[in-house]
Amino acid sequence: MSVEHTEHDGPLIPKPALTLPALRQAVATVAPSRLPEFFEDMQKAFVQAGEQGSVVPIRMFYRHWGVIVEIERHPQIARRLHEAEQALDSEHPAVRDGAIREAGEIVRAAHREVERG
Template sequence: MTAQQLDAGGPLIPQPAMTREALRDAVRRIDMASLPVLDKECNEAFDRAAETGAINPLRFFLIKWATHVAIHRWPARSAALLEAERVAGDPRATEQEFRAAMETSSRILAEAQAEIGQ
């Protein structure tokens, strides 16, 4: 990552393929604190898929973490979501502030899901 990328507001990394290893590597690079959660959820999804014979748990895992990466690879997007979540959870927030925060959260999630093709 170069200083120019950050100054231009660009992504820290390209959006990775929607595979377990590519997403794990991306999370390791941009959001190391979430890596234990990713590993735990990956193991749980694998176990559920093995128990049920369905691939949906694996698919949901990949979609969730691809969305996470799509958000966190853009520092401004990640910061905006964090602030929106803070405001939405603040009992002192006005109704207008709450609604604006919810709109911001929805917009960010929609942008991220569009990036991953969902």
């Protein structure tokens, strides 16, 4: 038995570099509705960096958005995460517990992938 593959089985875009231009373009492609959030987070990160005299907030911003893009560039994974997020509102504890586990696994895997570069 063979499995049919659709055009969306793989990533929508290649993994972007963790740079402002690459992440901005990636967000615009895989999650355009989140661009305002991206720019708001960017502004906060740069303000914090200036206040702290540290690049850590900027690195954290890049990492955070790298993880979001890593998830969103894989439609099936993104769908699973969004379904898990919706299931958190369930009145059934077992459904909520399963959703927490699913979301956690997806986010941890995305973090590992971003770390690998």
